[in-house]
Amino acid sequence: MLIKGSFKRIEPTAAAIIMANGIFLIGAIEAFPFLNDRLGKILAFLLLISWIVIYIRLSVQFFHHQFLIPFLKNPIHSFAMGTWIAGVSVLCNVFLKYYPSMIIVTQAMALINTLLWVFFLTMCFYNFKQILFNDQKYPVHGILLLSTVGTQSIIVLLNNVFFQLPMMVSSLIITLGFLFYLIGASLIVNRYALKRGWTLVDDWANTNCILHGALSITGLAIVSSNTFTSAFVAVLWVVIFILLVIVETIEIFRAVLRVKRYGWNKGLFNYHITQWSRNFTFGMFYAFTLFVHKNPSYVIPVPLQAFQVQFLSFWSVIVLLTLLGQIGVYLKYRLEKRALWAKMSRSISG
Structure with a gap:
């Protein structure tokens, strides 16, 4: 039964905050022993608290009539x-x-989470059908590639939390996620x-940075399930690296250009929920690279492996700095919002 009446809205993509911070705790944090060994458990617990707050609000909002119907109808x-x-997949891996x-x-x-993914899967098929065969011109962007991200995250989750799924099952689901990627990327490039x-x-x-992030989590799904070949993984890594540089x-x-037009504050430091997608994609590429090296089943050509080792040292710093920067932009937004509310309250009371 759907709930009617007023409710406190939350951005539907707010879970990206969990994704961005969680993937750092899974991967790049290992490059910083102090953070990993001394603060890892504390940061994981804080991530859980954030997850509870965000997902309670998302759940309440989901069952409101004013939100659910328009949300599901928008492809x-x-x-x-x-x-x-x-x-949820990232949080579970952090806790593991x-x-x-x-x-x-x-x-x-x-x-x-797997049951939710099955429902999401049906929505993906329906949404892509609407976008591809409906005459209406939808403003597509990287959000379409969350079909791949959600699907591949399930493979990573199930293989890590339970047991190795049959290789055929993992391969089919990973291939489905890759098919979603091809459709979504084609629509984005077309636009x-x-x-x-x-x-x-x-x-x-x-969200267009998910053009490389969705492939990174595809690579992580492959490595976690021991599917596909070492040659395929090596080529995939190079493709992702090239895409990352381009995007x-x-x-x-x-x-x-934005700084020139809008200034530093509005052009670069104006908070938007979709900015977390960049942190997630950066962290995911690090995690994919790291777990390729940890998995003895994948033998990467020596020159590429040597390059990846150097890249990990450099990229870990980039992942940390961009994450800290995004947290700073978010805190700035929250403080400005609180100050605005306080000013409005004083105006009303005065």
């Missing part, structure tokens, strides 16, 4: 459910690392490469 916005699934004794709770969460009337400053979406070069150029 773009409803892909946001992918962050809900990936957020720092609190392995809580395995029963982690497994229960994984089962519920930006073939359509006119858009500007890099205002129309390039933060982030566009992002840097866009940032320069």
